[in-house]
């Protein structure tokens with residue numbers, strides 16, 4: 001089964017309230033014209049920055065069941081596969097099995113892997129997930145979108161300069177992925193975070209104005225927008241990065257401003273930091289490029 005509409009299978013978390021995982025990724029993909037089938041690895045009341053977290057995780061047998069149903073009904077043809085937050089090495093190994101099945105159906109399947117493990121020097125999934133990403137999952141991905149901390153974990157290398165970042169990117173390419181995107185690094189300053197993307201010997205840097213708050217779900221939104229624009233621009237890395245970051249910048253700024261309208265000073269609670277994705281539907285559909293990516297000179 002094939003058609004001109006791109007079809008994504010997205011395996012990520014679900015939250016009842018708020019925007020992370022599939023809640024953050026599915027709507028933008030749909031708005032951008034993708035058919036999205038999604039499986040929820042967990043169903044939590046909220047994401048993990050809240051005080052109380054309640055909910056269930058999908059068991060591997062249950063995941064198997066869902067995939068079996070798709071296969072038996074022959075609705076398992078996808079152009080894209082997207083994975084994010086997973087909590088156990090076993091569930092990641094299952095994702096690899098699923099990927100192999102999907103590639104049998106479509107050898108050109110594009111796998112975008114966000115190796116979600118942590119941020120700012122801290123892991124928020126169990127540590128035994130690292131070797132599975134590093135040695136099994138990342139080598140099979142077409143595109144990976146780690147943040148600085150995740151890229152450092154996967155390569156065992158430290159990033160203190162742009163030079164380090166480029167070495168890390170090279171080490172990540174050597175593992176397998178043709179396209180490597182560092183969604184955010186701390187190589188900028190207090191006002192700016194730097195993103196870097198690399199494919200086929202070309203690298204771009206993008207300087208992202210920092211908003212003074214921490215957001216959750218931005219990595220998941222980044223990966224879905226990157227997948228969408230990578231397809232829609234026919235693999236034009238500069239345009240993909242610019243559309244992705246320009247959209248995120250509007251959403252993050254709008255979320256921050258609305259939160260500050262309610263609470264002018266002090267730390268913003270998680271419920272006021274939920275991404276304003278729905279309210280920015282028009283921007284997602286038609287982003288204005290407000291931030292340009294700069295090509296890094298060849299070595």
Ligand SMILES: Nc1ncnc2c1ncn2[C@@H]1O[C@H](COP(=O)(O)OP(=O)(O)O)[C@@H](O)[C@H]1O
Nearest residue numbers: 119147183184209210211213218219222248252
């Ligand atoms: N505080 C912030 N200020 C501005 N942009 C942000 C901020 N936090 C996240 N973003 C946007 O979200 C994207 C994803 O970054 P990040 O949330 O660090 O990824 P991850 O969740 O993988 O750590 C960044 O490229 C940036 O565009």
Ligand SMILES: Cc1ncc(COP(=O)(O)O)c(CN)c1O
Nearest residue numbers: 013047048085216217218219220
């Ligand atoms: C349930 C869940 N899903 C996904 C994420 C990942 O969020 P982000 O996009 O900010 O990396 C988190 C963050 N801890 C989470 O709690």
